Amino acid sequence: DVKVTQSSRYLVKRTGEKVFLECVQDMDHENMFWYRQDPGLGLRLIYFSYDVKMKEKGDIPEGYSVSREKKERFSLILESASTNQTSMYLCASTSQGLAGSLPGEQFFGPGTRLTVL
Amino acid sequence: RKEVEQDPGPFNVPEGATVAFNCTYSNSASQSFFWYRQDCRKEPKLLMSVYSSGNEDGRFTAQLNRASQYISLLIRDSKLSDSATYLCVVGNTGGFKTIFGAGTRLFVKA
Numbered sequence: 595d596v597k598v599t600q601s602s603r604y605l606v607k608r609t610g611e612k613v614f615l616e617c618v619q620d621m622d623h624e625n626m627f628w629y630r631q632d633p634g635l636g637l638r639l640i641y642f643s644y645d646v647k648m649k650e651k652g653d654i655p656e657g658y659s660v661s662r663e664k665k666e667r668f669s670l671i672l673e674s675a676s677t678n679q680t681s682m683y684l685c686a687s688t689s690q691g692l693a694g695s696l697p698g699e700q701f702f703g704p705g706t707r708l709t710v711l
Numbered sequence: 712r713k714e715v716e717q718d719p720g721p722f723n724v725p726e727g728a729t730v731a732f733n734c735t736y737s738n739s740a741s742q743s744f745f746w747y748r749q750d751c752r753k754e755p756k757l758l759m760s761v762y763s764s765g766n767e768d769g770r771f772t773a774q775l776n777r778a779s780q781y782i783s784l785l786i787r788d789s790k791l792s793d794s795a796t797y798l799c800v801v802g803n804t805g806g807f808k809t810i811f812g813a814g815t816r817l818f819v820k821a
Contacts, residue, residue, distance in 0.1 A: 629811075634719070634813055635813060636715075636798070636811045636813035637755070637798070637811040639808060642808070652808070684754060699745075699757045699760075700757070700809065702754035702755050702756070703754060704753070704754050
């Protein structure tokens, strides 16, 4: 059974704290993604990675950074948490298609609900 | 204008009803299309891909209209277990980015 796991389901942090969200997938997928989901806005892409040590900014990267030191692990870092980063954070992975192929199914982790006070 | 737009609903329908959702996208170069389902407090999961010729999976039918830039999802004979949020997802060739709509909520009542 394919699996994407996230380090925490619920997290409460204080403004200014450094926050680490971890994501691990066991499907040997090349591509990994971090999204945040907010009511009425849907899923918005923060960062994605298509290979170890490679990263690309998504639509809302400000205030976030990422790390991918191993293929199976993709970390999201909030350098200095702020209240507007309170959200549901979802990690996803997908396999690499051949050059020019279409993006395929994304497998999601259960999400981390982060509250910044 | 959002890249992918959906009617947020909610759609409240009785069991056995047929319900249809539409989703419009703004990028005419979009090449791949999906419907995902998200249950309350759960992660999204792929429901079905949407092909140019349209496709059907049991009670679910997906259609693509490239000329008008919309995709649709039809659910026949609704079940209580169909209650969820349905997310429209659009992707482009050669890229890894997919754009998610905000979702349409469906409530099926006995």
